[in-house]
Amino acid sequence: KVSIQLSTEDFYREFPARSRPADIHGILMQVASRQDTLRGKILAFQDSQRRPSKRQKDLLDIMRLSRRIRNLENCFLRTWRRKLNRPSKHVTTH
Numbered sequence: 001k002v003s004i005q006l007s008t009e010d011f012y013r014e015f016p017a018r019s020r021p022a023d024i025h026g027i028l029m030q031v032a033s034r035q036d037t038l039r040g041k042i043l044a045f046q047d048s049q050r051r052p053s054k055r056q057k058d059l060l061d062i063m064r065l066s067r068r069i070r071n072l073e074n075c076f077l078r079t080w081r082r083k084l085n086r087p088s089k090h091v092t093t094h
Helices: 034-046 052-068 075-084
Strands: 020-024 027-031
Touching: 034 052
Parallel strands: none
Antiparallel strands: 020 027
16 A cells, blocks of 8 residues: 655645655655655644644654654754654653
């Protein structure tokens, strides 16, 4: 099963220019870079209207992605990585 997400929001406008080719079950596709995927997850996590279970999944995805991105030079990403390593009063990770 392959899920494809499309968005026309301004936040995502530059994502295609930074996309990367990937083999998805034998189909070569352009996919968002890890950094852009992380940015999208952070944006989704910050949405207070989002279901708590979705925000919990976003948080876990953010933690996994931030560990897989070797070069977190971007201050924005370093700041979020520090925030995610602190306990949150709104979302638990147990």
